[in-house]
Amino acid sequence: MxxxxxxxxxxxxxxxxxxxxxxxxxxxxxxxxxxxxxxxxxxxxxxxxxxxxxxxxxxxxxxxxxxxxxxxxxxxxxxxxxxxxxxxxxxxxxxxxxxxxxxxxxxxxxxxxxxxxxxxxxxxxxxxxxxxxxxxxxxxxxxxxxxxxxxxxxxxxxxxxxxxxxxxxxxxxxxxxxxxxxxxxxxxxxxxxxxxxxxxxxxxxxxASLVVAxxxxxxxxxxxxxxxxxxxxxxxEGDRFDPAQVWELVERYRVTNMFTVPTIVKLLVEDASVDRFDHSSLRYVIYAGAPMYRADQIRALDKLGPVLVQYFGLGEVTGAITVLPPAHHSADDGAMRIGTCGLARTGMQVQIQDAQGCELPPNRTGEIAVTGPAVFAGYHDNPAANAASFRDGWFLTGDLGHMDDQGFLYLTGRESDMYISGGSNIYPREIEEKLLTHPDLAEVIVLGAPDPVWGETGLAVCVARPGATHDPQAVLDWLAPQIASYKRPKRLLIWDGLPKSAYGKITRKMIRDALIERGDWPCDHDQPQDRTAVQAGAG
CATH class of the missing domain: 3.40.50.980 (Rossmann fold)
Structure with a gap:
């Protein structure tokens, strides 16, 4: 009817x-x-x-x-x-x-x-x-x-x-x-x-809600x-991000919620002004747009208390794919599912699918697909993108991940972030998480760079904390026992800062462009393998 x-x-x-x-x-x-x-x-x-x-x-x-x-x-x-x-x-x-x-x-x-x-x-x-x-x-x-x-x-x-x-x-x-x-x-x-x-x-x-994006x-x-x-x-007020102004406004207006991105949360909790103003009114500090590294989560929870809310969602699904509420955040590693971005949002269905659109069993890596009332109506005047993004009523996010037995979603990264070294799929996020536990590093990004022997190897670009030593080899030596040898970056560079997009994100494309401009990007001896041939559950 x-x-x-x-x-x-x-x-x-x-x-x-x-x-x-x-x-x-x-x-x-x-x-x-x-x-x-x-x-x-x-x-x-x-x-x-x-x-x-x-x-x-x-x-x-x-x-x-x-x-x-x-x-x-x-x-x-x-x-x-x-x-x-x-x-x-x-x-x-x-x-x-x-x-x-x-x-x-x-x-x-x-x-x-x-x-x-x-x-x-x-x-x-x-x-x-x-x-x-x-x-x-x-x-x-x-x-x-x-x-x-x-x-x-x-x-x-x-x-x-x-x-x-x-x-x-x-x-x-x-x-x-x-x-x-x-x-x-x-x-x-x-x-x-x-x-x-x-x-x-x-x-x-x-x-009361404060805008910081x-x-x-x-x-x-x-x-x-x-x-x-x-x-x-x-x-x-003003066009520049000012942590002290943000915390002053939180105190003055007894702000209860704000939406931001992990980079901004990190800057807010690491600024000395966080201790000068009363932020006890905060109930929800919502972050999205990128995963928050574990070291940054712990700092934010220590400073702000149990107020963090993470959601995973693209603009095409208007943010509504998964949620990790305050009850599922903890500074105690033993009390938290580390690395998860939460459970499916109310009224939404999330699946991990293989290349043919079949649902994968728990703990298998594949593409994250979603359906439900929050999914957009398609791209304006772009039938090719619409055809590539929908399959059997599911929106294909282009993100890779897996679900555990209870339905908690874990992001591995975007399919385009993955690189192949010696035939093995490497997901940069895992390496970045490890590097960010180093006490001297503030920001990290890892890319797959051309390599004449292995096809691609990891290239890490890091930003050191103020006053920290700047010894790339010492960082690589520190990392060596903590991660499998085939996943270790071949090179590590330390910069004063990482370029960010107009949306406040650190993107691999911008880092790669900056590496090329600086003369630090390896020559493309061999093009990376065709990633479309890699099975969704491989690696």
């Missing part, structure tokens, strides 16, 4: 509910500026009216947004949804050329752009009919002026179906051009509910979840 209707709630209705129930409560705090829920609702309504009447936008149109975190950037999300348009946020650290590609590939009809990003607007102008600046700019009538012009107007919430696009979530594109994962209204409603269930149970308007990606999904419960969002 077909459903009578597939209509669902427009995601902008979360804001409408708060404006009715909590009109004078803070919605967003940025420095000395406090915006209430009723004020934000009024501003969003005026902006939505301007998008319709000044720019002719309608349901299904895409709106590209290039901005650092701010009130205006956050408002664009709800204004787009109110008229049924698709929000297309970009990481503000992207280059003008990268953004121009997003403008073209998304088919955006308008762009809302921070006034500081003139070069980005110029790069996109040939592809987008209208540009709306945030702040005074020669680009045109700015965001706040439009709101003032249309003050008091409130277009009705557009009717949407479950599969109507709400958000183009661009992948980071570390191995090629970014792809736009289509997130829908119905899917996102499930994700919000799932986040509240699995990541932050008990969240209410009496909580760009709202264009995972942090935006996290903050949408806060809006669903009337939780105020706090934005740090």
């Amino acid at each position: 077909r459903p009578v209707s597939d209509r669902v709630m427009n995601l902008c209705h979360f804001l409408t509910q708060n404006a009715r129930r909590l009109p004078d409560a803070p919605a967003l705090i940025h420095g000395d500026q406090v915006t209430t829920w009723s004020q934000m609702q009024a501003r969003v309504g005026a902006l939505a009216h301007a998008l319709i009447h000044d720019y002719g936008l309608a349901k299904g149109d895409r709106v590209l947004v290039q901005s650092a975190n701010c009130l205006q950037m956050f408002e664009t999300m709800f204004a787009c949804w109110r008229i049924g348009a698709v929000w297309v946020p970009a990481n503000f650290r992207l280059s003008p050329g990268d953004l121009a590609y997003l403008a073209q590939s998304s088919g955006a009809r308008a762009m809302i752009c921070g006034a500081a990003f003139t070069a980005h607007a110029e790069a996109c102008a040939p592809h987008i009919p209208a540009i709306i600046p945030i702040g005074p700019s020669p680009l045109g009538t700015d965001h706040d002026a439009l709101i003032a012009r249309h003050r008091g107007r409130m277009p009705p919430e557009a009717a949407v179906a479950r599969d109507d696009p709400a958000w183009f979530f661009y992948t980071s594109g570390t191995t090629g051009r970014p792809k736009a994962a289509v997130l829908t209204h119905g899917q996102m409603a499930f994700v919000v509910t799932n986040h509240l269930c699995d990541l932050m149970p008990g969240t209410t308007e009496h909580d 760009p709202l264009s990606h995972g942090a935006g999904i996290h903050q949408l979840t806060q809006v669903a419960r009337g939780v105020p969002t706090i934005l740090p």
Whole structure:
């Protein structure tokens, strides 16, 4: 029997509910500026009216947004949804050329752009009919002026179906051009509910949430979840990450949750300011985007207590694959399943599959596949990527891992990270975990580099802690008894720091490019073996 209707709630209705129930409560705090829920609702309504009447936008149109975190950037999300348009946020650290590609590939009809990003607007102008600046700019009538012009107007919430696009979530594109994962209204409603269930149970308007990552990606999904419960969002001031400011805001606003990535957690707990401010209000410090190394987990638990929540999930599954809640974190190795990223999220099914799509038994390595309501609707205008990413209703993550007998998932790494040395599959994460227990090392990444004898061998790039000795051979000697000889890196380099992507991640592609630029990458004597021929359970 077909459903009578597939209509669902427009995601902008979360804001409408708060404006009715909590009109004078803070919605967003940025420095000395406090915006209430009723004020934000009024501003969003005026902006939505301007998008319709000044720019002719309608349901299904895409709106590209290039901005650092701010009130205006956050408002664009709800204004787009109110008229049924698709929000297309970009990481503000992207280059003008990268953004121009997003403008073209998304088919955006308008762009809302921070006034500081003139070069980005110029790069996109040939592809987008209208540009709306945030702040005074020669680009045109700015965001706040439009709101003032249309003050008091409130277009009705557009009717949407479950599969109507709400958000183009661009992948980071570390191995090629970014792809736009289509997130829908119905899917996102499930994700919000799932986040509240699995990541932050008990969240209410009496909580407070701090943003320490760009709202264009995972942090935006996290903050949408806060809006669903009337939780105020706090934005740090300035464009640079400042651990002392973060901890001061945690103390001042009694922050209860924040979403971040392992690199940022590491910087926060290792900064001296962590001991100067009261962070006892924290209930959930949620980290995702990359695995957290065991040594960093222990430091964070020692400093913050039992507040860590890990989730594993790609943008295509909107973060909702597995969760490891505080109860499953411990600084005691004997009390924790070390290396796990947790259990399947509520309402989601996770499998380990071989190359033919058959489910593998426990403790066998294969590709992680997932199905459930959090899976996206496919890549925009990219049938080839869709065909490669779905099999029999399962989304194929491209990540390798295994499950234990109780369903806890363990990530081995991405298939593209694996290298083959002398016929053996080597997974860099295992080596990195060992190296990070060295007292003098702060950051580590291992790559498979060309080798004339073995095909590929490990090349480790490390960052030493301040004041530590810098002797690569001593580190390799220390590692030797702790790992099988065929897994040991052949070379180890120590740098002052590792380059990071616009998304705050350390990527192997960037490290390889830096090695080539420095003249430290071996000549490609022999190309690595064709990895597609390697069985999923091998190694």
